[in-house]
Amino acid sequence: MNVWIDADLCTGDGICAEIAPAVFFMEDDGLAYVRESKEHFPDLSADHSFNENKGQGGTANGVARIPDALLDDVVEAAEECPGECIFIEP
Numbered sequence: 001m002n003v004w005i006d007a008d009l010c011t012g013d014g015i016c017a018e019i020a021p022a023v024f025f026m027e028d029d030g031l032a033y034v035r036e037s038k039e040h041f042p043d044l045s046a047d048h049s050f051n052e053n054k055g056q057g058g059t060a061n062g063v064a065r066i067p068d069a070l071l072d073d074v075v076e077a078a079e080e081c082p083g084e085c086i087f088i089e090p
């Protein structure tokens with residue numbers, strides 16, 4: 001599963017980053033972003049499906065793969081998101 005945020009709808013409240021800080025983080029612009037590169041998931045560093053070319057600041061296209069172990073947290077964040085702007089897709 002993959003996750004992305006529609007930044008146009010993000011209210012910047014930070015709820016997603018509180019619920020699933022391993023996946024979501026707040027940037028200086030006050031909006032939430034998704035983490036993807038494997039250094040964000042050191043416990044899963046053997047999983048080479050992560051994009052290794054992207055450093056800090058989210059992903060190249062704003063879409064991140066969700067580690068299976070974090071899927072429940074991401075779903076909860078999407079449900080709690082007041083902007084309804086967290087999208088989970090296959």
Ligand code: SF4
Nearest residue numbers: 010011014016081083
């Ligand atoms: S919970 Fe939704 S509205 Fe709030 S910061 Fe995260 S993505 Fe933005």
